Structure formats: structure tokens, C-alpha cells
Amino acid sequence: MALTMSRLAASADVHVETVRYYQRRGLLPVPPRPQGGVRHYGPAEIARLQFIRRGQTMGFTLDEIAGLLEFKGERACEQTRQMTEHKLAEVRLRLAELRQLERDLLALVAECSRASAGADCPTLSVLEKADGSSGKKQASAHKQHPRATRG
Numbered sequence: 515m516a517l518t519m520s521r522l523a524a525s526a527d528v529h530v531e532t533v534r535y536y537q538r539r540g541l542l543p544v545p546p547r548p549q550g551g552v553r554h555y556g557p558a559e560i561a562r563l564q565f566i567r568r569g570q571t572m573g574f575t576l577d578e579i580a581g582l583l584e585f586k587g588e589r590a591c592e593q594t595r596q597m598t599e600h601k602l603a604e605v606r607l608r609l610a611e612l613r614q615l616e617r618d619l620l621a622l623v624a625e626c627s628r629a630s631a632g633a634d635c636p637t638l639s640v641l642e643k644a645d646g647s648s649g650k651k652q653a654s655a656h657k658q659h660p661r662a663t664r665g
Contacts, residue, residue: 516554526563533563541566541580573601 523530536542542562545553562583569579578597585593625636 516556517560518552518554522555522559522563525560526567528563528567536563536566536576539576539580541576541583573605 517525519533520530523533533542537544542559545555545559547553565583566576566579569582570576574582574597578601581597582594622637622640629636
């Protein structure tokens with residue numbers, strides 16, 4: 515089964531530019547172009563593209579996926595387990611940050627519902643604080659919640 519790049523992209527529900535990007539990053543091989551023809555992709559490229567997409571769905575960055583693609587041999591499972599444990603720790607940290615953000619937002623919603631007409635909006639007051647202190651329990655609502663970087 516030989517596919518064109520557009521059909522390869524469609525097989526993984528990505529754009530052609532995404533396939534090209536993965537090729538530039540070295541995640542997908544670039545097959546030779548026949549004289550005056552169109553490059554064709556086979557089952558190996560389809561499987562690799564789907565591997566990349568599943569890895570992204572699991573939260574791995576493209577750099578991490580590149581590492582996963584390199585793991586082979588007897589230590590592959592151990593290396594993969596370590597990388598997966600690290601990803602799990604990142605996810606747990608992000609969940610804790612999101613739970614704190616939820617508590618902060620709930621408190622702001624409650625404050626907003628108690629604010630009298632014409633009074634300063636509690637949410638806007640927190641957002642306007644440049645130094646990060648609002649003097650209120652919700653001060654952490656406007657703290658930066660760093661996201662895992664994507665590579």
C-alpha cells in the first residue's frame with residue numbers, strides 16, 4: 515500500500531504541513547522522490563505517524579517522542595517506564611495546580627456574587643494587581659500556572 519503525503523496525513527487526521535514538520539524534525543523519514551514523480555509512504559510511515567500522534571495524546575512532547583522512538587533493545591522498557599513516570603509526575607503536578615486554580619476561581623465567583631452594585635469587581639481587582647498581592651485569599655488566582663512546554 516503506497517500513499518501520497520496527503521493520504522498519509524489524512525490517515526492520522528493531521529495536515530500535510532504537520533507531516534512536513536515531523537520530517538524536518540527527523541520524526542518521520544522522507545522517502546526518495548522517483549524521477550519526476552511523487553513520494554510514496556507505506557505501512558511503516560503510517561505506523562510511525564500514528565505512534566507520534568498517540569504519544570502527543572498521552573502528553574509527550576515531540577522531543578520526548580523522538581526519544582521514545584530511539585528506545586530499542588533490552589533496556590527499552592526500563593527507559594520507557596522512567597520517561598512515563600516522569601510524565602505522570604508532570605501530569606499530577608498540573609492537576610494539583612488546576613485544583614488550586616479551581617478553588618481560587620470558586621472563591622472569586624462567590625466574592626463577585628456578594629459584591630454590591632457599583633463596588634469594585636473582585637476578579638478585576640485581582641487581575642489588576644501588578645505585584646501579585648491582593649490581600650485576599652484568592653491572591654493565587656492570578657499567579658502564573660506554568661504549563662509543560664511542548665517541544
